[in-house]
Amino acid sequence: MFTARDYCRAGSMEEAWTLYQKKNNIVVGGMQWLKMSDASYGTLIDLSGLGLDRIEEDQYEFHIGAMTTLRQLETDAGFNAYTDGAARKALSGIVGVQFRNLATVGGSVAGRYGFSDVCTLLLCLNTYVHLFHAETSSEIPLAEFLAHPCSRDIVTGITVKKVKTKVFYESVRNTRTDFPILTCAASLRYNETPSKILLSIGARPQKAVLFAAPAEDAAKDPAAFAARVAEEIPTGSNVRGSAQYRSHLVQVLAERAARNLFQKD
Amino acid sequence: MTVTINVNGKAICGDIAPDLLLIDFLRDHGCLSVKRGCDTSNCGACTVHMDGKPVLSCGILAARADGHQITTLEGLQKEALEFGGFIADEGAEQCGYCSPGLIMECIAMVRECREKGIDNPSDEDIKAYLAGNLCRCSGYEGQMRGIHAFFEWRRSHRDASIL
Numbered sequence: 001m002f003t004a005r006d007y008c009r010a011g012s013m014e015e016a017w018t019l020y021q022k023k024n025n026i027v028v029g030g031m032q033w034l035k036m037s038d039a040s041y042g043t044l045i046d047l048s049g050l051g052l053d054r055i056e057e058d059q060y061e062f063h064i065g066a067m068t069t070l071r072q073l074e075t076d077a078g079f080n081a082y083t084d085g086a087a088r089k090a091l092s093g094i095v096g097v098q099f100r101n102l103a104t105v106g107g108s109v110a111g112r113y114g115f116s117d118v119c120t121l122l123l124c125l126n127t128y129v130h131l132f133h134a135e136t137s138s139e140i141p142l143a144e145f146l147a148h149p150c151s152r153d154i155v156t157g158i159t160v161k162k163v164k165t166k167v168f169y170e171s172v173r174n175t176r177t178d179f180p181i182l183t184c185a186a187s188l189r190y191n192e193t194p195s196k197i198l199l200s201i202g203a204r205p206q207k208a209v210l211f212a213a214p215a216e217d218a219a220k221d222p223a224a225f226a227a228r229v230a231e232e233i234p235t236g237s238n239v240r241g242s243a244q245y246r247s248h249l250v251q252v253l254a255e256r257a258a259r260n261l262f263q264k265d
Numbered sequence: 266m267t268v269t270i271n272v273n274g275k276a277i278c279g280d281i282a283p284d285l286l287l288i289d290f291l292r293d294h295g296c297l298s299v300k301r302g303c304d305t306s307n308c309g310a311c312t313v314h315m316d317g318k319p320v321l322s323c324g325i326l327a328a329r330a331d332g333h334q335i336t337t338l339e340g341l342q343k344e345a346l347e348f349g350g351f352i353a354d355e356g357a358e359q360c361g362y363c364s365p366g367l368i369m370e371c372i373a374m375v376r377e378c379r380e381k382g383i384d385n386p387s388d389e390d391i392k393a394y395l396a397g398n399l400c401r402c403s404g405y406e407g408q409m410r411g412i413h414a415f416f417e418w419r420r421s422h423r424d425a426s427i428l
Contacts, residue, residue, distance in 0.1 A: 001286070007266060031326065032324050044283060095306060095307060095397050099307075099321060101318045102306075
């Protein structure tokens with residue numbers, strides 16, 4: 001468990017950002033991963049008083065605040081309807097309900113964790129990350145955010161922009177609530193011409209990456225499509241599985257995703 | 266720093282360290298049903314309710330709980346007695362270390378089922394809700410039988426149940 005000299009429940013984003021510019025201070029999200037470290041921090045910056053714990057939906061997008069818990073996202077009817085239940089499937093394997101009532105979407109995104117079910121799912125959707133920097137805020141695509149090194153900007157939320165889509169999610173775990181050995185999310189984008197399949201592979205065990213292809217290719221020959229994905233997405237080894245095993249899983253899940261997405265409803 | 270946390274309906278003021286965990290605050294104030302199990306947010310033995318939702322007290326700062334309502338098993342004695350009897354009848358409590366956390370999570374599940382109008386959850390529903398509670402004695406079969414027995418009793422004694 002980490003130690004800290006001070007705690008501040010920020011009253012504004014400006015206050016949080018100013019405090020965060022000091023290297024020894026840290027923004028606390030759900031704290032579930034942070035607590036595993038034995039670091040010594042100056043001030044713990046808590047965003048829980050800033051109203052960032054809401055999911056707002058309109059006809060164009062979902063706006064999900066950084067302090068929204070994984071359980072809120074898992075049980076949100078609108079987001080599950082949009083993702084064909086993939087949100088529930090992706091999040092329900094993360095430890096337990098009590099854990100997901102604490103862990104936050106912002107913490108999962110800002111941490112850029114290599115084991116993240118959340119990042120894998122969001123990456124195949126049309127997701128943008130909101131960052132607070134000094135007195136301004138900006139919005140960048142999640143893929144770009146994940147590729148960047150960590151900065152001192154603060155994640156205030158994400159936006160999932162709605163497109164006509166169909167979504168798939170599956171992960172492989174040794175036991176139900178363990179870290180995943182591999183995660184796979186896929187979405188069919190009907191709004192683009194020609195329509196496209198976006199496949200996101202995470203827990204490789206590195207950060208999730210995207211693979212995009214014309215939907216027609218995946219529909220015509222799912223096995224060949226999956227073989228190409230497995231060839232192009234690099235995997236690594238850790239205590240949960242070897243790179244060879246993971247690459248095999250990439251092929252299996254990619255083919256399953258393609259078959260599922262092109263299945264007639 | 267000073268915090269005021271409402272524990273089981275009673276406001277408790279305390280001067281705490283910024284990095285104090287809620288579990289330590291609660292145990293220091295006599296809530297010994299809150300058990301320290303894994304300390305890695307995996308076992309559920311330290312489950313309490315924060316504003317009505319089950320959370321891991323080993324995974325949240327006492328400072329963040331400032332101004333919130335915390336309920337431990339000590340504050341749900343009647344509910345625990347009603348539900349816990351069904352677990353005990355199946356011999357599922359064994360060493361009993363995980364029981365307070367399990368009962369807190371089960372009470373949250375029963376309340377959520379009630380809100381959703383579910384009075385007969387499936388094995389799969391129950392397993393999904395209780396996946397974050399580990400028991401190293403029982404193998405979970407007894408708990409599962411006890412939970413089903415409770416729901417069965419509740420269906421036929423709706424007015425008698427306080428849960």
